[in-house]
Amino acid sequence: MRRRELLDVVLDRLLPPVDELGGAGALGLAASLDRDPLADAAPGALDEVLAALPKDFLDRDGEDQDRSLQQIETQQAEAFSILISVAYNAYYVDPRVLERIEGRTAYKAGPPQPRGYEIEPFDETLLAQISRREPFWRKVDP
Amino acid sequence: MAAITREPVDVLIVGAGASGAAAAWRLSEAGLDVLCLEQGDWTDHARAASAEPDWEVRRDREWNPYPNHRKLAVDYPINDSDTPILPLMYNGVGGSTLHWGCCFPRLHPSDFRVRTLDGVADDWPLDYFELEPYYELNDRMMGISGIAGDPANPRRAPRPLPPISLGRGAERMAAAFDRLGWHWWPMDVAVNSRPYGDDRGACNYCGPCDLGCPQRARASTDVTYWPAALGNGARLQTSARVVEITLDARGRASGAQWIDTAGNTWHQAARVVILAANGVGTARLLLLSTSRRFPDGLANSSGLVGANLMHHVTGMVTGIFDDDLEAYKGPFAASIFSQEFYETDASRGTVRGLQLMQIRGDGPLGTAIGRYLPQIPWGADHHERLLARLGRTAALTVTTEDLPRPGNRVSLDPGLVDSSGLPCPALHYEIDDNTWALLGYGSERGQEVFSEAGAAEIVTQRLVPGTGFHLLGTAKMGDDPATSVVDRFGQAHDVPNLFVVDGSTFVTCGAVNPTSTIQALALRTAEHIVEGRRALEAAA
Numbered sequence A: 001m002r003r004r005e006l007l008d009v010v011l012d013r014l015l016p017p018v019d020e021l022g023g024a025g026a027l028g029l030a031a032s033l034d035r036d037p038l039a040d041a042a043p044g045a046l047d048e049v050l051a052a053l054p055k056d057f058l059d060r061d062g063e064d065q066d067r068s069l070q071q072i073e074t075q076q077a078e079a080f081s082i083l084i085s086v087a088y089n090a091y092y093v094d095p096r097v098l099e100r101i102e103g104r105t106a107y108k109a110g111p112p113q114p115r116g117y118e119i120e121p122f123d124e125t126l127l128a129q130i131s132r133r134e135p136f137w138r139k140v141d142p
Numbered sequence B: 001m002a003a004i005t006r007e008p009v010d011v012l013i014v015g016a017g018a019s020g021a022a023a024a025w026r027l028s029e030a031g032l033d034v035l036c037l038e039q040g041d042w043t044d045h046a047r048a049a050s051a052e053p054d055w056e057v058r059r060d061r062e063w064n065p066y067p068n069h070r071k072l073a074v075d076y077p078i079n080d081s082d083t084p085i086l087p088l089m090y091n092g093v094g095g096s097t098l099h100w101g102c103c104f105p106r107l108h109p110s111d112f113r114v115r116t117l118d119g120v121a122d123d124w125p126l127d128y129f130e131l132e133p134y135y136e137l138n139d140r141m142m143g144i145s146g147i148a149g150d151p152a153n154p155r156r157a158p159r160p161l162p163p164i165s166l167g168r169g170a171e172r173m174a175a176a177f178d179r180l181g182w183h184w185w186p187m188d189v190a191v192n193s194r195p196y197g198d199d200r201g202a203c204n205y206c207g208p209c210d211l212g213c214p215q216r217a218r219a220s221t222d223v224t225y226w227p228a229a230l231g232n233g234a235r236l237q238t239s240a241r242v243v244e245i246t247l248d249a250r251g252r253a254s255g256a257q258w259i260d261t262a263g264n265t266w267h268q269a270a271r272v273v274i275l276a277a278n279g280v281g282t283a284r285l286l287l288l289s290t291s292r293r294f295p296d297g298l299a300n301s302s303g304l305v306g307a308n309l310m311h312h313v314t315g316m317v318t319g320i321f322d323d324d325l326e327a328y329k330g331p332f333a334a335s336i337f338s339q340e341f342y343e344t345d346a347s348r349g350t351v352r353g354l355q356l357m358q359i360r361g362d363g364p365l366g367t368a369i370g371r372y373l374p375q376i377p378w379g380a381d382h383h384e385r386l387l388a389r390l391g392r393t394a395a396l397t398v399t400t401e402d403l404p405r406p407g408n409r410v411s412l413d414p415g416l417v418d419s420s421g422l423p424c425p426a427l428h429y430e431i432d433d434n435t436w437a438l439l440g441y442g443s444e445r446g447q448e449v450f451s452e453a454g455a456a457e458i459v460t461q462r463l464v465p466g467t468g469f470h471l472l473g474t475a476k477m478g479d480d481p482a483t484s485v486v487d488r489f490g491q492a493h494d495v496p497n498l499f500v501v502d503g504s505t506f507v508t509c510g511a512v513n514p515t516s517t518i519q520a521l522a523l524r525t526a527e528h529i530v531e532g533r534r535a536l537e538a539a540a
Helices: A002-014 A037-041 A045-052 A062-075 A077-091 A095-104 A124-131 B018-029 B095-099 B109-118 B128-142 B167-180 B225-231 B278-288 B364-369 B382-389 B433-453 B515-531 B533-539
Strands: B004-014 B034-037 B079-082 B235-237 B241-247 B253-259 B265-275 B314-320 B336-338 B354-359 B393-400 B409-417 B423-428 B457-461 B498-500
Touching: A002 A045, A002 A062, A002 A077, A037 A077, A045 A062, A045 A077, A062 A077, A077 B364, A095 B364, A095 B382, A124 B167, B004 B018, B004 B253, B018 B034, B018 B095, B018 B128, B018 B225, B018 B515, B034 B265, B109 B128, B128 B225, B128 B515, B167 B336, B167 B354, B167 B393, B167 B433, B225 B235, B241 B265, B241 B278, B265 B278, B265 B515, B278 B409, B278 B423, B314 B433, B354 B433, B364 B382, B393 B433, B433 B457, B515 B533
Parallel strands: B004 B034, B004 B265, B034 B235, B079 B423, B265 B498
Antiparallel strands: B241 B253, B253 B265, B314 B393, B314 B457, B336 B354, B354 B393, B409 B423
């Protein structure tokens, strides 16, 4: 129970709420972290980060929590980088996250196929200047 | 356990990738009985990773180009502890064309004459114009989008398909190249800008060509050459891992021993054997094929099997712009290139040159995790910083000439075995001073053009380790058996009915992506075998 609670709070600090979207912890992404093959390949990495948190981590304010995490990021860089990778992996495949990005950009949430994108067709007038250049490839005697 | 023997075929090909497919098509077109052995399997493009919601995560798992990370059973691990470059490849019908950027430039005429022109390495035993008809034929078979008229290269036929759309980023960069007075041109790419062939659709600009293409617009050889070759009667045996090339009493290739996934051992007899397993796999197989006649590996009397490994060492300069370029739209590596600095210029203090080639941007996860740029930091500013980068980047790869050095090589590591228990390759590679200087020069030119284009921030990586896509030079072509492994047609000097058609035969590698040259050479070798059919029949 405490592990999950800790992970939720850590995730909310790493990828905090934005606009109407909750933080990564509030989105319920903690459960998928342990299923990431990266976490499998480095067993114990997530727990190493959690074990390094101060005992009163949950009681601290956000800025204090960030400072604790920054300290671990420096001192236990390898384990922390695994945490970041699995957190980003979980966050950026979540449809709610991608829909928010779609609302702010031309990026389309969902897989690239089969929808794809529309792009302006190739404009041959772009070649106007370079087309006037004489061939300059290096000639070679037969 | 005794091998199960199979009736002999005219030609046995090992490897179903770029070159094996091209050779299989040409040989079967001429009526030869062709069988190809491939350790991987077919890919179902309808179920491509690019059609899955977690496509960006899959890019780092089963679709990661680095076999040591991917760890699929069909892959073999590679000891790369003695090289700064990660070797990248894919095993399956289509080989690494299942996983590529689809760039299709050609070597320059000067690339075939570097000894004569610049006093380095060796000249090739053929020239550009001998290869040109095969380049053209290959362009038609693969379906190339582009536009003729590039002043940096010899004239070529009208491209089979018009250019792929450039998108905002490349248009911005093209204008900057123009203002600097530097060459640029749309890259010839093996991606359909319009439907092509019987069942290949047009690109819909989804982005990740490396994750499979349900439109079949991306020209991997499983959708180009293989359907035609199979239609001609060629046969393709998948999940077949070749153990060694076997010899007859006269020292000629008699076929190949291979194992299936159940562990059964087979022997496939053949009148001609062609190796098409890439510059690492072919060298490995030759080194594994030892005998009393060839104790140091098959066709290795020169001692050059495995030597002269070339990669095209690559750097990258990325511009981050204030305005939205929508850089995630479009095939990631199909864009524009510059060969302004392709040739030797004594004032630079280097020999040979480099190519700058633009690539497009990443999706949200690739942007956040920093595949080619620093990672977006976690915390309060994360979301704002992500949006400030997503779709707002353009990158130029700096691809340099990578001159051959005997010490850069593939050897066997008996302590490392694949899932079948076969010894795996070990790579030994050092970047020489010339290459390093070219990377520096190219990076500076990349910075200059991004500055001209108005990039708000420019990030330079002089060396990108994860770019060992090009595996070249390890069974060098030449006229002299003492200084080369195969002749001008890819025919082994030591074993007359053994041919190599992959990038192993490259004498030098120029500064361009090699696939079009690999396939043109494979077609030329196949043509040579067809022309020598009478000799083949006599051998039978």
